[in-house]
Amino acid sequence: MIEQFRERILDKKPLRLRGGGSKDFYGQERRGDILDTRGHAGILDYEPTELVITAKCGTPLAEIKSALAERRQMLAFEPPAFGDATIGGVVAAGLSGPRRAAVGAVRDFVLGVKILDGEGRLLTFGGQVMKNVAGYDVSRLMCGSLGTLGLITEVSLKVLPLPVAEATLRFDCPQGRALELMNGWAGKPLPVSATCWHDDALTVRLSGARAAVDAAASNLGGEKVGAAEAASFWDDLREQRHAFFSGDAALWRLSVPSVAPALDLPGATLIEWGGAQRWVRCVEGSCDARAAAASAGGHATQFRGGDRSVGIFQPLDPVLGRIHRDLKRAFDPHGVFNPGRLYPDV
16 A cells, blocks of 8 residues: 555645545645545554554554453543544544543654655654654654645554543533633642533543542532443533534634633633633624634634635744745645645645
């Protein structure tokens, strides 16, 4: 498969890198002929005792999660699948799930990658252990690049054991009080692994040792949610099957400091990550999510739906824009990979 990929790249025609297509909705316009990565699949190495898994880019995320579950391990950043996701797409999209605030993002778990660059060269960055990086950590640069810098052919990821115990609690409270509670908990030694506020209900997941989870649940109070209902709730939140995400209104993702107060925006709101990630459903032209995020010290992404011509991602300042263009030229001088998917001139 590598030689087939290389031949397509060396034609120097725009290519649309695609695995399962589960993130086709994400990003700017999709241009170029499809280069399907699903034929380059399979787990290459899995060392449960070393907490590392290495797989080809087209390996289904479901296959990797199944292999890890057999050894009671997990991808701790809880990547959303949104369908038939592949592990290459997981890294390229750079999206994390409910546990992100507690354990870190995709980039924090990437140990190494192999990529084909715009000249068809197979490049290796990082490795399969944590202490192997000198200079620029290029492997993590691939996270969230949406395939604009190169074709990820292989990735090594750090994995973690599944929690021994979990409990989910629910509290009735308005948004302002929920933000106070989440930020207060963040300053205490509590095993909080996920939070979600929506429609005056704050849901909290505790994960860790049984004694720690039981003690925290007793200390925090609230209504305990049954195990099956809790598992369904967090899965639906991660995969955006939660009722909040239904409908045609534009879905904005705001990244702000967790201590930012409630934002004055019309439309339904859902808050995750202890207050740092806020989702807003806006009817066309009804709100300025970017201005609201900027006023709180953050930024906004038009995640789904709406008028895509306004730009999906936060506009770059001149310095960051130059860095993005320089990186694109270094890795993909002929503009082969997903042109315009991240920004129009990248």
